[in-house]
Amino acid sequence: MxxxxxxxxxxxxxxxxxxxxxxxxxxxxxxxxxxxxxIGPLELPRLWTRHILNSAVAAPLFSGRVGDVGSGAGLPGIxxxxxxxxxxxxxxEPMERRVAWLNEQVRDLALDNVEVLRDRAEDWKRGPVLDAxxxxxxxxxxxxxxxxxxxxxxxxELILLKGANxxxxxxxxxxxxxKFRLSNVRVExxxxxxxxxxxxxxxxxxx
Numbered sequence: 696m697x698x699x700x701x702x703x704x705x706x707x708x709x710x711x712x713x714x715x716x717x718x719x720x721x722x723x724x725x726x727x728x729x730x731x732x733x734i735g736p737l738e739l740p741r742l743w744t745r746h747i748l749n750s751a752v753a754a755p756l757f758s759g760r761v762g763d764v765g766s767g768a769g770l771p772g773i774x775x776x777x778x779x780x781x782x783x784x785x786x787x788e789p790m791e792r793r794v795a796w797l798n799e800q801v802r803d804l805a806l807d808n809v810e811v812l813r814d815r816a817e818d819w820k821r822g823p824v825l826d827a828x829x830x831x832x833x834x835x836x837x838x839x840x841x842x843x844x845x846x847x848x849x850x851x852e853l854i855l856l857k858g859a860n861x862x863x864x865x866x867x868x869x870x871x872x873x874k875f876r877l878s879n880v881r882v883e884x885x886x887x888x889x890x891x892x893x894x895x896x897x898x899x900x901x902x
Contacts, residue, residue, distance in 0.1 A: 697739045699725040705889045706743060709751050709778070716777045716804050721747050723800065724768060731796060733768035746770050749856070749894050750831060752886030754778035756854050756896065759826030760785070762846050764816045765833040767793055771856055773800050775829070776809045783808055785825070789815045816842040823848050823901075831856035836897060837868035844875040847901040853877070854898055861895040876902045 702718070710717045725742055728734035738746065750771030757779055763772030766786035776784045786809060788794050794813040801809045828843040828851075836855065843853055857864060861882045865872070872880055877899040884893035 697737065699739050700741055700743045703743050703748065703890075705748060709748060709754075709886075709889060713777050713780070717747065717751070717774070720769070720773055720777060720800060720804060723803070727796075728768060731792065733793065733796060744890060744892075747774055748886070748890050749892075750774040751778045752889055752894050753829070753854065753856055753896055756885065756898070757782050757827055757829070759783070760824070761854075762787055762816075762825045762828040762843075764828060764830040764839075764843055764846075766797060766811075767832075769797055769800055771829060771831045773797065773804075773806070773809070776806050777804065780806075780808050784810070786811045787814055787816055787819070789813065816846065819846050821846075823851075825851060827852040827854050829854045829856065835867065836864040837871045840868060840871045840875050840877065844877065844901050849902060851901050852898060853901060854896055857882070857895045857897050859895065861897050865897065872899070878902055 707714050725739055729736055751774050754775050760783040762785045764787050766772040766788045772784055772786040786797050794811055797811045825846050828846050830839055833839060865880055880899040883896045883898055885896055887893045
């Protein structure tokens with residue numbers, strides 16, 4: 696049986712006075728994530744570094760009201776909501792069992808800055824009202840842009856957590872970037888000096 700990764704020293708620096716809430720969420724995910732189909736069986740030894748801190752280091756990029764498309768286990772939505780209680784989060788997730796998990800975490804962690812919405816991004820009915828939209832490990836950029844850009848207000852941002860292939864994803868999404876009139880599309884590494892492998896974020900302004 697694999698065991699949960701020890702908490703990295705950087706966790707306290709990243710979460711500050713929210714560290715106890717981050718620990719509670721990480722413990723819950725470690726205890727129930729695999730059985731509930733939220734994380735794979737090999738994730739416990741790297742849960743903090745690969746998932747929790749990988750998500751949390753992007754927290755300074757956000758403000759206002761933010762959507763997390765395909766929130767799943769709460770990566771990054773719950774983690775970001777813990778790190779940034781001053782930001783409003785809308786976690787958008789179509790699968791009932793994942794929505795149940797997200798609602799449990801919002802309740803258990805007393806996250807009063809989070810709304811969980813059971814829906815697909817393409818069925819969003821509120822219009823372009825969000826200040827930013829994020830997503831992590833959902834799909835390639837060319838697929839993700841049509842799902843996320845319509846939710847964002849004019850001048851708002853896409854802030855998408857990606858892997859080492861982020862620059863190639865931008866190149867492959869040229870047509871859809873033009874179609875949805877995204878500007879200043881770039882890759883930004885975040886968490887340098889805090890975590891061993893910085894998180895790559897694709898940022899773009901929506902017009």
